[in-house]
Amino acid sequence: MNKKKVILVSFNWAGHFxxxxxxxxxxxxxxxxxxxxxxxxxxxxDTETLNVQQVVYYLxxxxxxxxxxxxxxxxxxxxxxxxxxxxxISPELKIxxxxxxxxxxxxxxxxxxRFIDAVIKGEGEITFAELxxxxxxxxxxxxxxxxxxxxxxxxxxxxxxxxxxxxxxxxSPYLEGILTPRDRVTYIETYRGCMFKCHYCFEGKxxxxxxxxxxxxxxxxxxxxLNRPEIKSFHFVDTVFNFKKDRLERIASMISAxxxxxAELRTVEIIAEFVDEETVASFKKARVISVETGPQTVNxxxxxxxxxxxxxxxxxxxxxxxxxxxxxxxxxxIIGLPGDNFFKFVKSxxxxxxxxxxNVVFSILHVLPGTVLYEKSNEFxxxxxxxxxHLVLDVxxxxxxxxxxxxxxxYSLDKEYNIKPxx
Amino acid sequence: xxxxxxxxxxxxxxNRCLHCSYRQKDPSSTEINTILHSLNQKKExxxxxxxxxxxxxxxxxxxxxxxxxxxxxxxxxxxxxxxFSDINFLYQTxxxxxxxxxIKLWGSNPSLHDYLTQSxxxxxxTISGLENLANLPxxxxxxxxxxxCKENYADVENTVATALNFxxxxxxxxxxxxxxxxxxxxxxxRNAINISIFNRIWVLTEGLPFCIMQGLEQHMNEIYQxxxxxxxxxxxxxxxxxxxxxxELCPGVESDYLExxxxxxFSSVPANKYSRDIKALYE
Numbered sequence: 001m002n003k004k005k006v007i008l009v010s011f012n013w014a015g016h017f018x019x020x021x022x023x024x025x026x027x028x029x030x031x032x033x034x035x036x037x038x039x040x041x042x043x044x045x046d047t048e049t050l051n052v053q054q055v056v057y058y059l060x061x062x063x064x065x066x067x068x069x070x071x072x073x074x075x076x077x078x079x080x081x082x083x084x085x086x087x088x089i090s091p092e093l094k095i096x097x098x099x100x101x102x103x104x105x106x107x108x109x110x111x112x113x114r115f116i117d118a119v120i121k122g123e124g125e126i127t128f129a130e131l132x133x134x135x136x137x138x139x140x141x142x143x144x145x146x147x148x149x150x151x152x153x154x155x156x157x158x159x160x161x162x163x164x165x166x167x168x169x170x171x172s173p174y175l176e177g178i179l180t181p182r183d184r185v186t187y188i189e190t191y192r193g194c195m196f197k198c199h200y201c202f203e204g205k206x207x208x209x210x211x212x213x214x215x216x217x218x219x220x221x222x223x224x225x226l227n228r229p230e231i232k233s234f235h236f237v238d239t240v241f242n243f244k245k246d247r248l249e250r251i252a253s254m255i256s257a258x259x260x261x262x263a264e265l266r267t268v269e270i271i272a273e274f275v276d277e278e279t280v281a282s283f284k285k286a287r288v289i290s291v292e293t294g295p296q297t298v299n300x301x302x303x304x305x306x307x308x309x310x311x312x313x314x315x316x317x318x319x320x321x322x323x324x325x326x327x328x329x330x331x332x333x334i335i336g337l338p339g340d341n342f343f344k345f346v347k348s349x350x351x352x353x354x355x356x357x358x359n360v361v362f363s364i365l366h367v368l369p370g371t372v373l374y375e376k377s378n379e380f381x382x383x384x385x386x387x388x389x390h391l392v393l394d395v396x397x398x399x400x401x402x403x404x405x406x407x408x409x410x411y412s413l414d415k416e417y418n419i420k421p422x423x
Numbered sequence: 424x425x426x427x428x429x430x431x432x433x434x435x436x437x438n439r440c441l442h443c444s445y446r447q448k449d450p451s452s453t454e455i456n457t458i459l460h461s462l463n464q465k466k467e468x469x470x471x472x473x474x475x476x477x478x479x480x481x482x483x484x485x486x487x488x489x490x491x492x493x494x495x496x497x498x499x500x501x502x503x504x505x506x507f508s509d510i511n512f513l514y515q516t517x518x519x520x521x522x523x524x525x526i527k528l529w530g531s532n533p534s535l536h537d538y539l540t541q542s543x544x545x546x547x548x549t550i551s552g553l554e555n556l557a558n559l560p561x562x563x564x565x566x567x568x569x570x571x572c573k574e575n576y577a578d579v580e581n582t583v584a585t586a587l588n589f590x591x592x593x594x595x596x597x598x599x600x601x602x603x604x605x606x607x608x609x610x611x612x613r614n615a616i617n618i619s620i621f622n623r624i625w626v627l628t629e630g631l632p633f634c635i636m637q638g639l640e641q642h643m644n645e646i647y648q649x650x651x652x653x654x655x656x657x658x659x660x661x662x663x664x665x666x667x668x669x670x671e672l673c674p675g676v677e678s679d680y681l682e683x684x685x686x687x688x689f690s691s692v693p694a695n696k697y698s699r700d701i702k703a704l705y706e
Contacts, residue, residue, distance in 0.1 A: 342641050343700035350424055350647075350704065356468060397696060405620060405641050412625035415592045416425060416564045419497065419522050 003039040004065040004136055009055075009082070011047035011075035016185045018044055018070050019237065020099070020124070022173030027125035028132055029178075030171065037136045038066075042178070047074070052081045059086060064093060066135055068128065071099035073366055073389040080113060087115035094135050098124045100202045101388055104370030106148030110155045118149040123163055123192075125170050167192065167213045174221050181225045184266075186234040188225065190218045190251065194239035199306045199372035200296075200337065200365060203239050219254045226258040233264040233289070241268040241291075242279055249278070252286035264289045267330070272318030273311045280325045290328035290358070293319075298348045302339030305380070306373070312351075319355045328358035335406045336365035336392035338373070338380040342402040349413060359418050362410035364403070365392040424647045427471035427499060430461050432486070434475040438503050438540040440529070442572050442599045444654055445475060455482055462486075462493045469497040471525075473653055478506035484519040491520035499523035501568070501653070505545060507552030513559065523564040525595075526553060531581035539574055553589040566593040569615075572600035576608040583615045587622045594619050595644060598630030601679045605635045606688045616642055632676055633669045634689045640697070646704050650674050661686035668698045672705050 008025060010018035021042045028034050041062065045055050059067070059082070067086060069079045083095045098120035102109050106119030118141075120127045127146040133139045141149055146161030164170065173179040174188075191212040197204035225234055242248050255265065265288045272293040283291070295310040297303060303310050322329050331352050335345055352360055367374050367384035377384065383394040394400050433452035434445035462470065470490050477483055477500055490498045500516070504526035507513040528549060530536035536546035556565050567586035571579055579596060586594055596612055598605075612628060616639060619626035627644040628636065629652075636643050650658065650673075658674035659681050667673065669692055675681075676689070692698070 341697060341700060343646075343697055343704060346424070346641075346646070347700065347703055353424060402641070408620060408623050409625045409641070411623070412593045413424060416497070416523065419562055419564050421520065421522065421562075 003037055005062055006038045006040045006066045006068070006132065007059065007062060007064045008040065008042045008068045008070070009045065009059070009079075010043075010070040011045050011055075011078045013047060013074070015046065016044075017179070017182070018042070019173070019179070019187050019189065020070050021068075022179040023125050023170055024068065024098075024128045026171045026173040026176050026178045027169075028129040029176075031129055031133065033138055034129060034132055034136065038132060047078055052078060052085065055082050056085050056089075060089065064090075066094040066096065066132070068096040068098065071097050071101040073101050073368060076101045076388040084113070084115045094118075096120065096128070096131060098128065100368065100370060102369075104374075107155055107157055110148055110150050114150075116150070118147055121146050121148065122161055126164060127161055163192070163209060163211065165211065167211050168217065170213075172213075172217055172221055174224050175217070181228055181231055181234070183231050184233050186225055186231060187237045188218065188221050188234065189213065189237050190215075191238055195243050196240070196307075196309055197372075198296075198308050199376075200334065200368070202368055202370050205370065205372055215250065218251065219258075222251075222254050223258045226255070226260065226263055229261045231261070231263045233266045235266060236268050239269060240271050240274075242270045242274050242282075245274075245276075245278055245282070249282045249285075252282040255286040259287060263287065266290050267292050269293070271309070272322070272329070272331075273309070273314035275318035275321055277321070280321055280327070283322075283327055284325065288327055290330065291322060292330040292332065292361075294332055295348075295352070296332060296334045297337050297340055297344070298351045299340055299344045302337050302344065305339040306337055316355050319357050323357065330359040330361055331355070331357040332361045332363065334363055334365050335410060336395055336398060336403050338382060338395050340395070341397040342406050345398075345406050346409075349410075353417060360414070361418075362407075362414055364407055366390045367392055425469055425497065426467055426648075427469040427497070428461075428465075428467040428495075429471050429473065429653060430458055432458065432472050432474045432477045432480055432483075435479050436474060436476040436503070437479060437505060438476065438542045438545055440540050440570075441574070442539070442570060450475075452480065455486070458486055459489055462489050462495070465493055465495070468495065469499065470495045471499045471501060473501035476503055476505075478502050478512070478516075484515055487516065487519035487521045497523055499525060499564075501525045501527075503527050503540070503545065503549055504552035504556075505548035507555050508548040510555050513552070513555050517559065517561055517563070522562060523566075524556060525566045525568050526556075527568050527570060528553075528582055528586055529570060530575050530578050531585040532578075535575055535578055539572070550585075553586070553591075557589040564593075565589070565591045566595060567591050568595045568597055570597050570599035571603070571608060571612070573603045576603055576611050579608075579611045579615045580618055583618050583626070587619065587624060591624060594624060594626045596626065596628045598628075601677065601683055604684055604688065605631060609635060613639065630677070632689070633673050633692050634663065634667065637692060640701060645673075646701060649705070661689060663689045663691045666691035668692050668694045669701070672702060 008021040010021050025040045071079050094117045096118045102119050103121040106121055109119055110116050130144045134141050145159045148157045193210040194204040265286050267290050270291045270293050319329050333348050367390045381396040384392045435450040498521045500521050529539040533546040537543055569582050616626050628642050629644045657678045659678040660675035664670050664675055
């Protein structure tokens with residue numbers, strides 16, 4: 001029997017690969033009907049080096065029946081171009097989109113782009129598998145929660161699907177051999193959700209409850225990754241790696257016990273305010289080389305408006321403790337948050353630079369679909385470009401010209417502050 | 424915004440700039456031991472070497488190296504850039520550990536620049552130095568400092584455009600001449616700012632008070648660095664300062680300028696929606 005060809009596509013930066021697509025595939029393959037009727041393949045394209053023509057040329061060779069795209073604000077343009085061309089060449093092809101860029105605004109994407117058949121909203125594993133089964137001939141679209149789709153020229157939005165309560169339902173893409181760990185671009189996820197609910201962020205609002213992968217499974221993933229001598233560094237994608245000290249210490253011990261080749265842990269997201277001597281000791285045990293943290297702004301009014309946690313003294317103490325112990329800190333600041341203006345942004349930059357973290361990263365606010373800022377932009381008086389990457393354009397007291405100037409100043413400051421000796 | 428420990432390397436220079444305070448003085452060179460001692464007293468993360476012309480010192484690489492050894496994270500050189508027309512010298516500077524440069528450019532053409540530096544061929548060498556820096560395959564930070572005076576103020580837009588050709592990371596427009604009335608130069612400064620911003624390069628002014636810069640305060644280097652200057656300056660407040668919202672922050676105008684031109688062109692800045700946030704930058 002001929003299996004339908006299903007390709008899961010992601011456009012990534014700098015050699016990264018998609019963990020999300022690994023989850024989709026490994027979960028879908030739990031289902032016997034899917035295994036019998038579909039051949040699933042993941043393709044990670046480098047968005048920097050490949051153009052749409054090259055991607056289409058590659059995809060055409062595989063003669064896909066269904067393509068699922070992983071969509072973020074940084075790759076949606078290429079996704080749409082690729083999907084449109086593929087659908088024009090093969091009108092029978094089913095195009096499924098998922099990911100934070102499209103999920104919260106599925107109707108909008110379906111309305112504006114007739115070549116899209118369905119958009120998955122929220123966590124995709126179960127929804128994708130059920131959708132796949134419908135396209136393979138089993139089940140009904142109307143019965144699948146968490147999907148928006150097109151039928152008879154109408155756009156239907158089914159009910160939302162609640163987040164997956166028990167993450168052990170999702171097998172590990174590493175342990176099942178779906179994803180192969182690679183140096184510098186291997187990510188482990190130990191939990192989903194975020195303890196914070198920042199209004200500019202997708203994570204806390206849309207994945208409200210913290211849910212954990214079983215620790216024995218995390219341990220096995222760590223052992224598998226660290227058993228490979230070519231892995232010199234790897235990452236965790238957890239929203240706050242250090243949110244609980246005892247848990248951090250357990251994970252650090254797992255890493256330490258398995259780390260026979262001395263792999264380093266780079267750029268884990270942390271909350272600097274939670275860092276104390278014990279945290280540093282756990283980080284050292286886990287061979288954490290660098291961490292990334294906020295605070296995005298130090299302005300009280302802005303912090304309150306965007307519901308961001310920041311305790312100045314504890315943050316400063318955490319940064320110093322880390323830096324003094326040889327762990328590089330990257331501190332992030334956002335330009336254009338509601339409540340800020342040019343000079344308040346300068347104050348944030350000044351305050352953070354005075355703390356002397358290794359790096360300071362400036363970024364302009366992206367008003368992302370699914371965030372509180374996106375949904376309540378009128379209340380916040382925010383104007384933004386609704387086309388991805390959804391850059392903020394105007395904020396009360398932070399007009400377009402000032403935002404633009406702040407961005408230009410930040411380029412210059414970034415160059416001066418973050419300069420590194422060559423070679 | 425970043426603070427640098429400033430170390431004077433002596434006033435010897437291969438330019439003889441018309442507006443330089445060291446022009447009439449005998450050449451001097453700060454003792455190497457004094458410099459090394461100063462580097463040992465490490466209170467700042469960054470260090471700036473200035474002169475005179477630092478690149479004239481035979482022991483420059485030793486000094487940069489000592490700064491590196493002492494753990495200074497950013498080592499910056501304030502220079503006329505002429506020495507960097509020699510690519511080997513530039514490589515040696517980089518290899519010694521200096522990646523940040525502030526280069527003085529007096530004009531957009533040889534006749535103006537060389538006239539102001541009183542040094543034939545200086546424009547060509549400075550431009551060649553900037554070109555070498557631009558082509559250098561290393562991470563570096565280049566700021567072009569344009570001193571503004573009565574001879575070059577009408578050329579400041581062109582000078583900015585010239586600097587932009589070399590992929591610089593920042594431009595500073597620094598008032599350098601008491602003869603020049605602020606209101607005469609301001610339209611050129613505003614144009615120069617617009618040209619630079621249009622080209623996506625950050626630009627700062629120095630020596631222009633709040634009342635002149637109203638609406639363009641973002642570009643005042645003084646809100647990032649304060650009013651400290653490398654060279655000795657005496658400021659004085661005037662009649663309008665007393666009602667100004669920035670009277671506690673702004674030292675006023677240089678005394679020599681006030682003596683020559685009076686305070687008619689100035690005004691008190693009223694409180695506005697940003698003044699509190701600007702003040703907060705000084706806390």
